[in-house]
Amino acid sequence: MFIRSCNVRKPGYMMSFSSSSVPLSYEVGAQQLPFVLQRLESCKSMEELKQIHATVIKVRPLQTQLVFNKIIAFCALSTSGNLDYASSVLTRMGSPNLYAYNAIIRGISCSKRNPIESLLFYREMLEKGFSPDNFTLPFILKACSHLRALREGNVVHAQSIKTGLVRNVFVINTLMRLYAVCGTIKSAQKLFNDSPQRDLVSWTTLIQGYAEIGLPREAVHVFLEMGETTYLRADQVTMVIVLSACSKLGDLDLCKRIHRHMDDNKVKSDVFVGNALVDMYMKCGDVDYACRLFETMPVKNVVSWNSMIFGLTQQGEFKEALSVFRRMQVNGYEPDDVTLVGVLNCCANLGMLEMGKWVHAYIDRNQVRADRFIGNALVDMYAKCGSIDQAFEVFKCMEHKDVYSYTAMIVGLAMHGEGEKALALFSDMSRAGIKPDEVTFIGILSACSHVGLVEEGHRYFEDMSRLYNLTPQIEHHGCMVDLLGRAGLISEAEEFIRTMPFKPDAFVWGSLLGSCRIHGKVEQGESFMKRLVEIEPERDGAYVLMSNIYASANRWGDAIMMRKTMEERKVKKIPGCSFIEVDGMVHEFRKGEKSHPRTKEIYTMLGEIMSRLKEQGYVAETASVLLDVAEEEKELALCHHSERLAIAFGLICTSPGTTLRIVKNLRVCSDCHSVTKFISRIFQREIIVRDRNRFHHFREGLCSCKDFW
DNA sequence: ATAGGGTTAG
Numbered sequence: 015m016f017i018r019s020c021n022v023r024k025p026g027y028m029m030s031f032s033s034s035s036v037p038l039s040y041e042v043g044a045q046q047l048p049f050v051l052q053r054l055e056s057c058k059s060m061e062e063l064k065q066i067h068a069t070v071i072k073v074r075p076l077q078t079q080l081v082f083n084k085i086i087a088f089c090a091l092s093t094s095g096n097l098d099y100a101s102s103v104l105t106r107m108g109s110p111n112l113y114a115y116n117a118i119i120r121g122i123s124c125s126k127r128n129p130i131e132s133l134l135f136y137r138e139m140l141e142k143g144f145s146p147d148n149f150t151l152p153f154i155l156k157a158c159s160h161l162r163a164l165r166e167g168n169v170v171h172a173q174s175i176k177t178g179l180v181r182n183v184f185v186i187n188t189l190m191r192l193y194a195v196c197g198t199i200k201s202a203q204k205l206f207n208d209s210p211q212r213d214l215v216s217w218t219t220l221i222q223g224y225a226e227i228g229l230p231r232e233a234v235h236v237f238l239e240m241g242e243t244t245y246l247r248a249d250q251v252t253m254v255i256v257l258s259a260c261s262k263l264g265d266l267d268l269c270k271r272i273h274r275h276m277d278d279n280k281v282k283s284d285v286f287v288g289n290a291l292v293d294m295y296m297k298c299g300d301v302d303y304a305c306r307l308f309e310t311m312p313v314k315n316v317v318s319w320n321s322m323i324f325g326l327t328q329q330g331e332f333k334e335a336l337s338v339f340r341r342m343q344v345n346g347y348e349p350d351d352v353t354l355v356g357v358l359n360c361c362a363n364l365g366m367l368e369m370g371k372w373v374h375a376y377i378d379r380n381q382v383r384a385d386r387f388i389g390n391a392l393v394d395m396y397a398k399c400g401s402i403d404q405a406f407e408v409f410k411c412m413e414h415k416d417v418y419s420y421t422a423m424i425v426g427l428a429m430h431g432e433g434e435k436a437l438a439l440f441s442d443m444s445r446a447g448i449k450p451d452e453v454t455f456i457g458i459l460s461a462c463s464h465v466g467l468v469e470e471g472h473r474y475f476e477d478m479s480r481l482y483n484l485t486p487q488i489e490h491h492g493c494m495v496d497l498l499g500r501a502g503l504i505s506e507a508e509e510f511i512r513t514m515p516f517k518p519d520a521f522v523w524g525s526l527l528g529s530c531r532i533h534g535k536v537e538q539g540e541s542f543m544k545r546l547v548e549i550e551p552e553r554d555g556a557y558v559l560m561s562n563i564y565a566s567a568n569r570w571g572d573a574i575m576m577r578k579t580m581e582e583r584k585v586k587k588i589p590g591c592s593f594i595e596v597d598g599m600v601h602e603f604r605k606g607e608k609s610h611p612r613t614k615e616i617y618t619m620l621g622e623i624m625s626r627l628k629e630q631g632y633v634a635e636t637a638s639v640l641l642d643v644a645e646e647e648k649e650l651a652l653c654h655h656s657e658r659l660a661i662a663f664g665l666i667c668t669s670p671g672t673t674l675r676i677v678k679n680l681r682v683c684s685d686c687h688s689v690t691k692f693i694s695r696i697f698q699r700e701i702i703v704r705d706r707n708r709f710h711h712f713r714e715g716l717c718s719c720k721d722f723w
Numbered sequence: 724a725t726a727g728g729g730t731t732a733g
Contacts (some may be wrong), residue, residue, distance in 0.1 A: 255728065317730050416732095
């Protein structure tokens with residue numbers, strides 16, 4: 015009401031009312047213009063900008079195109095700006111010009127907002143009759159790239175041809191980027207070839223395009239070609255992209271060559287380049303050099319630490335990765351979601367449930383971006399740490415489940431011997447419209463294998479190609495061999511191998527040999543063993559399994575012979591090794607080792623366990639040891655298997671009733687399996703052992719695997 | 724006023 019009555023009083027009233035303190039003449043108002051422009055130049059915050067804007071609204075002579083453009087530019091482009099404010103100023107301006115549109119389109123394209131908004135402004139701009147210039151097009155093409163909007167991009171391409179801007183190098187480069195992100199690298203290459211002017215960004219964009227589409231070799235090739243055919247010299251941005259292409263190739267020699275090239279051309283290193291170098295050397299297997307580079311980096315950021323953590327994880331150096339994580343915290347770096355995915359990955363592999371739970375709590379407490387990566391890593395961690403129920407809890411609560419989430423859960427259930435649940439989840443997955451991939455089927459087939467579902471396994475194997483258009487890999491064929499062999503269908507398994515389109519690998523023969531152990535097939539075992547030794551003569555698996563088969567058949571002479579052959583051939587023995595986590599620390603035990611600070615107590619405990627077991631009628635299965643020594647010594651050797659050391663340690667330093675969780679690098683031997691069953695009853699402990707293949711939940715003298723593993 | 728930058732899963 016008030017405003018209306020004010021407005022009708024007399025024209026110009028608003029002006030005189032609101033600017034009572036400033037002189038009224040047009041000339042005097044205009045005199046303020048340079049001052050206002052200067053204030054806009056140095057403006058630091060929205061607060062300040064709003065003050066300037068208020069002055070402009072009060073003083074008509076200040077309301078020039080230039081002033082409004084500056085206001086819009088600040089709101090749209092400054093880090094402390096406000097895009098909504100920018101767009102409202104633009105909308106209220108009588109006639110915004112091209113500059114204003116460019117500023118707002120650029121602001122939106124570079125922000126986290128939906129790039130569609132900039133397309134809408136672009137359309138409005140065209141409708142008002144403006145023709146895009148060499149600034150508009152790169153911004154609008156960037157929006158199209160973000161949206162993967164190839165169709166809109168094509169329209170812009172056409173407009174660039176019509177306006178002649180297609181010869182502008184900025185337009186060409188952003189068009190190339192658009193085609194590269196939309197997967198049509200050929201169009202990008204064509205633009206590049208036809209370009210009248212190729213600068214470093216053009217080359218870099220092309221290199222990146224090839225690297226991203228999965229052609230890293232091509233990317234490196236283009237980089238080298240640039241060096242040979244032009245005077246252009248790579249800068250940090252180019253190097254980061256080339257180094258990351260190299261890391262994908264895993265070719266250490268090539269990496270060194272590129273690194274030398276970089277030094278020869280005096281490309282300065284910055285934190286981005288440093289991170290890319292660390293990542294590259296890690297991925298190519300030169301862990302030591304990567305670590306040395308990391309240590310000498312003058313400036314580090316969270317990504318540097320993440321590169322180290324992930325690199326070590328990929329090399330299987332989980333404990334080292336965790337110690338880097340601890341150092342990171344000591345040095346005051348805040349972990350981000352990527353860090354925590356890496357840490358969870360380590361926890362999963364080391365079976366560190368307590369630490370994993372701590373990470374879970376940290377995520378909730380610190381509002382870490384909890385996206386699919388984090389959710390899937392949590393599911394995997396809980397499943398691999400033996401908390402399959404917790405894994406399922408997290409899984410259920412995840413808003414966006416993808417193929418990774420389902421697969422992690424299915425593989426987890428399969429490892430826990432919950433074959434039926436795994437298959438049920440697979441049906442849920444199909445119902446949710448999520449397409450399984452190759453890894454999902456590894457989970458499904460191994461679920462069938464652990465539960466002995468032969469018919470179902472066959473059916474899923476057929477479905478892979480029939481329904482899901484996936485080609486079974488050698489791993490899937492291996493699963494089928496395992497499934498048949500475990501079910502005692504050894505000759506069917508052999509027939510399957512004969513007809514499969516791959517040369518059988520170590521996994522295939524090893525699995526069959528394992529099946530012969532379960533089903534006591536000595537002669538067949540011998541022939542599979544020969545095949546396995548041919549493929550991996552340097553490893554001990556074949557010999558150990560075969561001597562176990564002999565021993566189970568009471569052919570001790572052959573068993574001992576096998577051991578001797580193994581020693582003569584100097585086969586590398588993989589030492590048994592078990593982890594147990596107590597109070598957030600991982601304790602590692604190797605077979606027979608005595609270096610742990612509490613060794614004495616551990617061995618005393620082992621003695622106590624054995625005597626209590628014997629009271630309960632336990633007889634050692636010395637068959638599993640197969641040493642050419644007296645019975646007593648055999649028994650002693652058994653006692654020192656790494657998982658027993660870990661269990662004994664767990665019994666000593668946890669309170670009664672606490673579940674023990676052990677991770678072992680090899681399969682559990684059958685004596686340790688029965689000892690653990692005994693312990694779970696006598697000491698009233700739940701013991702969860704993850705061996706190389708699956709989980710064993712020991713409780714009340716029984717194991718979840720039903721003695722079939 | 725313009726384009727190209729590193730780490731993430733089963």
